[in-house]
Amino acid sequence: MSILMISGVTSTSCIGRGLEQTLSALHGRQGGLTPCVFRDMVIDTWVGEVAGVDDEKIDADLRDFNCRNNRLAQLALSQDGFADAVEAAVGRWGRRRVGVFLGTSTAGMLRTEWAFRHRDAVSGQLPAEFVYAGTHSPYSLTEFVRRKLGLEGPAVAVSSACSSSAKVFASAQRMVDCGLIDAAVVGGVDSLCATTLYGFESLGLLAKEPCRPFSGDRAGISIGEAAAYMLVERMAGPQDREAVWLLGVGESSDAYHMSSPHPQGLGARLAMERALASAGLGPEHIDYINLHGTGTVANDAAEAIAIANVFGIATPCSSTKGATGHTLGAAGALEAAICVLAIQNDFMPSSPYTGLRDHAMEINYISQNQGGTISTVLSNSFGFGGSNCSLVFGRPI
Amino acid sequence: MHPAYVEGIGVLGPGIQSWQEAAYILKGERTYVPGNTVLSPPESLPPAERRRASRGVMAALQVGYEACAMAGVLPAEPASVFASSGSDGDICNAICSAIAAGDHLISPTQFHNSVHNAISGYWGIATGAMAPSSVVSAHDGSFAAGLLEAVSLLVTLRTPVLLVASDQDYPFPLYATRPVPDIFAVALILTVAPQPGKSLAQIRIASDQPFTEMPGQTMSEVPLADLSGAIPAARCLPLLQSIARRDTGNVVLEYLDSQYLVLEVAPC
Numbered sequence: 001m002s003i004l005m006i007s008g009v010t011s012t013s014c015i016g017r018g019l020e021q022t023l024s025a026l027h028g029r030q031g032g033l034t035p036c037v038f039r040d041m042v043i044d045t046w047v048g049e050v051a052g053v054d055d056e057k058i059d060a061d062l063r064d065f066n067c068r069n070n071r072l073a074q075l076a077l078s079q080d081g082f083a084d085a086v087e088a089a090v091g092r093w094g095r096r097r098v099g100v101f102l103g104t105s106t107a108g109m110l111r112t113e114w115a116f117r118h119r120d121a122v123s124g125q126l127p128a129e130f131v132y133a134g135t136h137s138p139y140s141l142t143e144f145v146r147r148k149l150g151l152e153g154p155a156v157a158v159s160s161a162c163s164s165s166a167k168v169f170a171s172a173q174r175m176v177d178c179g180l181i182d183a184a185v186v187g188g189v190d191s192l193c194a195t196t197l198y199g200f201e202s203l204g205l206l207a208k209e210p211c212r213p214f215s216g217d218r219a220g221i222s223i224g225e226a227a228a229y230m231l232v233e234r235m236a237g238p239q240d241r242e243a244v245w246l247l248g249v250g251e252s253s254d255a256y257h258m259s260s261p262h263p264q265g266l267g268a269r270l271a272m273e274r275a276l277a278s279a280g281l282g283p284e285h286i287d288y289i290n291l292h293g294t295g296t297v298a299n300d301a302a303e304a305i306a307i308a309n310v311f312g313i314a315t316p317c318s319s320t321k322g323a324t325g326h327t328l329g330a331a332g333a334l335e336a337a338i339c340v341l342a343i344q345n346d347f348m349p350s351s352p353y354t355g356l357r358d359h360a361m362e363i364n365y366i367s368q369n370q371g372g373t374i375s376t377v378l379s380n381s382f383g384f385g386g387s388n389c390s391l392v393f394g395r396p397i
Numbered sequence: 398m399h400p401a402y403v404e405g406i407g408v409l410g411p412g413i414q415s416w417q418e419a420a421y422i423l424k425g426e427r428t429y430v431p432g433n434t435v436l437s438p439p440e441s442l443p444p445a446e447r448r449r450a451s452r453g454v455m456a457a458l459q460v461g462y463e464a465c466a467m468a469g470v471l472p473a474e475p476a477s478v479f480a481s482s483g484s485d486g487d488i489c490n491a492i493c494s495a496i497a498a499g500d501h502l503i504s505p506t507q508f509h510n511s512v513h514n515a516i517s518g519y520w521g522i523a524t525g526a527m528a529p530s531s532v533v534s535a536h537d538g539s540f541a542a543g544l545l546e547a548v549s550l551l552v553t554l555r556t557p558v559l560l561v562a563s564d565q566d567y568p569f570p571l572y573a574t575r576p577v578p579d580i581f582a583v584a585l586i587l588t589v590a591p592q593p594g595k596s597l598a599q600i601r602i603a604s605d606q607p608f609t610e611m612p613g614q615t616m617s618e619v620p621l622a623d624l625s626g627a628i629p630a631a632r633c634l635p636l637l638q639s640i641a642r643r644d645t646g647n648v649v650l651e652y653l654d655s656q657y658l659v660l661e662v663a664p665c
Contacts, residue, residue, distance in 0.1 A: 001553060042501065096608070105512065112489070116497035116570075125570050132574040137483060138513055138534040143654070154608075155653055156542045159484070159513035160532040171531065174549035178398055180607060195492055198501045199508035251529035255473075255521035258449070259509040270527055384509055385518020387530065 001177055001278055003396060004184075004246040008085030008231030010076060011337035013324045014048030014224050018079035023341050029369060031323045031352035033210040033222050038192050039110075045206040047192060048224025048325030050075070064134035065144040067108030069191040073145055076189070076227030085231050086149050086185060092236065093182040100155040101172045102142045103164025103188035105329035105383075107157075108135030110193035141189050145229075153181050159329065161383030162292075164188055165228070166332025169391055170249040176234050187229035188330035196223055196328060203259060211295035211326070213319035214304070214365045215355025221294045224325025228333035230340075239396075244340050247376070247392040248279025254386025261299055265306030267388045268292075268380065272310045275378060275390035283311045285376050286392070288348045290335045292380040293319020294326050303380065304361035313362045316370060322351025332381035332389065339377045339393045346374050399552050400601040402665060403640060405468030405586035407460030410434055410631060411579045411624065415463060422621070423634070423641040429620045434580040441472075442523045449506055450519050451485050453565035456582040457516040458523060461561050464584035468557070469595070472524035475559040475586065476550050477517065478531045480543025482629040483575065484513040486567035516563065529554070538652040539564070540583070540633045545658065548602060551587050560585045562630040581628040583637070596665035598640040603647065603659035612657055613649025636660065 010018060014032025015025035025032065033046040056071035077083055089098055115130035134140050138159040146155050154175060158164050165188020172184035200206050200223060207220035232246055252274060254267035261268070276283060289311070292303055300319075307317060320338050327334050342348055347369060354367040376394030406416040412432035413419050421427040438447060438455045439462045450458070457479065465472045483489075488511045492503055509515070514532040521530065531550065535542035540562040547560035563582035567575050591599065613635060616622040625634040632651045639648050643664035652658040 113493055113496055116493040119497070119570060125573055130574060132571070133536055136571075136575075137536050139482070139536040139539075143536070152656070154542075154545060155535065156546065157534040158532060159534055160517065160530075161512045161514055167531065170529070171533070171546060171549070174553045175545070178549045178552050178602075180398075180545070180549070180602070194496045194501075195503075195508075195511070198496065198503045199492070199505075199511070201501070202503040202505045202508055251531075253517070253521040253527050253530045255525050255527050257522065258515070258518050259505070267527060274529075383514070384512045385514045386521055387514055387517065387532070 001173055002234060004173055004176060004232040005235060006230050006244050006246060006340060007089065007233050008082050009337050009340050010080035010082040011226065011228035011334050012050060012076035012079055013226035013327060013334055014050055015323050019341060023345065025323065026349040029350065029352045031210060033325050041194060041197055043197055043201055044208050046210045046222045048222060049192060050225050062144065062147060064131040065140060067111035067135035069108045069141060069189055070144045072191050072225060072227045073141055073189045074148060077148055082229055083149060089183045089231055089233060095152045097153055097182045098151050099153040099172060099175055099181040099184040100142050100146045100151055101158065101168040101184055101186045102145060103158045103168050103329045103332060104138060104141045105159060105161050105164055105190050106193055106196055107138050107140050109195050110191060111135040113194050149185065160387040161385060162328050162331055163381045163383035163387040163389045164329035164332065166381035166389035166391055167251060169246055170251055172232055173246065173249055183231065183233040185229055185231055188333040189227040190327055190329040191225040205296050207295060210353045211322055212353045212355035213293035213295040213321050213351060214300050214358060214361065216358040217355055218295045218297060218300060220296055222325040224327040226324060226327035226330040226334045228330055228337045230336060244343050244393055245396060247394050248275045250274030250278055250390045252388045256386050259384050261302040261382060263302055265302040267386050268303055268306035268382055269309050271388035271390040272306065272378065275392050279392040281392065286315055286378045287374045288342055288377045289315055289317035290339050290377060290379040291317050291319040292382045293321055295321060304363050307363050314364055316348055316364050316366050318348060318350045318366045320349055320351060322353045335379050336391055339379045342374050342377055343394060347371050348374060398602050398604055400599045401548050401551050401587040402591045402596040403585055403598045403600060404588050404592065404596055405464040407463030407584035409456050409460050410581040419637060420641040423638040429618060431620055446519055446522055451487060451510055453485050453563060453580060454516050454519045456580045457561050457563040458520060460582040460584035461520060461559060464559065464586045468586035470557055470586055473526045475557040476528040476554055477520060477526065477559045478533065478543050478547040478550060479517045480533050480539045480562040482534060482536050482539045482564050485510060485515060486565055486571060490568045490571055535653060537629045539629050541650040541652040541658040547587055551589055555589050558587045560587060562633060564628050564630040578627050581631040583630055583633045591665050599663045599665055601661040603661050607659055609649065609657050609659055610655050
């Protein structure tokens, strides 16, 4: 598969609006998790809430799309000159040759929950202001961003739970390879809602404190919300030596269980091996791994086994979910953005809350930020239904 | 673009039990009588999954198995693409109703079945498939989006690809905002090379103009046109009709807002 140049990146999560704040928080090991006081939720957990989302004003012609998820999508689009970078790509390739591939797990579910609380007392109907296509449909996010950016290329929503916004890179890369597009906006947006908070609580997977991925006393996930985008393009003209590239993608299915990972991390291992093969790289070429690292007992144990099987125990790795929380359908893109920051700034971020080391897991989990030359990184995203995706970013070797 | 060859088809919908039945109807050799979608869950689904899977999942698995059997492909082999306009309507309704009533104890099984990739997950569990599996949505254009994803996966991986597009009805009150009346599911097995005597049709994404602002012709039989318009996954019917009739020519499928996907279809 062809490699794609990353010509625009931005991320907004509880650790920052845009890359500068995000990088500063990672450098300072500042987490964004706080005790959950989101709306009227009654739940003993910590969340990564993005401040100021509801201050975003949606344009009148896009009012059907007005929901927290799309407000977060819009807030993030206005950071880091991302929209300008997209417009420049439109200038290079044409509006119809730039695709939009976005991941989300719940889209505007919070709006649907609101609608169910405001049913007509007599007829039982949902309020007339509730627009299925604009907020409930998984595609609502993609269509909203497509219209905001004025793009006319192919577009799709990928909703494969927590691997959603990693898998969008694969879809975009394939469509470039097929010659249907020359560039793509890829990314993911997920926002807090009762369905995911109470849902993960029902599975017994929510930590009562900030999550501590890969620690010996880890006790579950902290849910966060985020929006992250990248602009990826086929190579045009001479190679920019500073640019970071999407070098490879690997996908697999666990074929094991709907909400538990394969205990030996078999699907995770396949995804990483396929990503390396697609990049034409060996495990020794990877300088840093950004783990899926959710903080549940089973997920981290399975991922550690998979990492050890593919990379051995020397490659430095960490999960940044201790800082951002698990941003579900946005996690793949958020952590992809963090990987680009790691390469551009030659540093490997650790989580703020690492806790005690789990000695059962023999991998090089870094408990402090580390420097060094970071040229090539791998990022893992795994989801419910056993949906696995690994991405390789770096500079062509 | 490289063509895709259709080796197997599965169909299930209101008044349609199989591809064989659909082919008779689409060729005009049998009158289409609308009815309710009747599931016959595949025998190979493990008992635990049979208990846990919703009817939308069952329908998708059923057509997936039908297409694999017709193509003579082991279900564990192909890479897969699952396209749906939405996720499970019954579960969404149950969870949102409970939350609105102040009941925060969501069923764990319902929660993990609520994800849009539940069908992909159950397909993997039932068949043992560990191949890449895409899960896509593009509202009413989800079938076309799934086909684009499947063709690009096929061209890249050069192994057989299973495309399953399926949608199910929403209960009230969501039904009033998204009036999908029943379940429709379709599956295609696509391969990179034709197999003599086995391949049904060749599909190619139109190379000169893959997308158009001009909608295709609606299906001439009113009940079939109604079905195609009522359930997003049934937007595939113009393509299935072209395959069944062994037509050569372009088929235009609903895709995005004012944008349609153009396919060049020919019999094998």
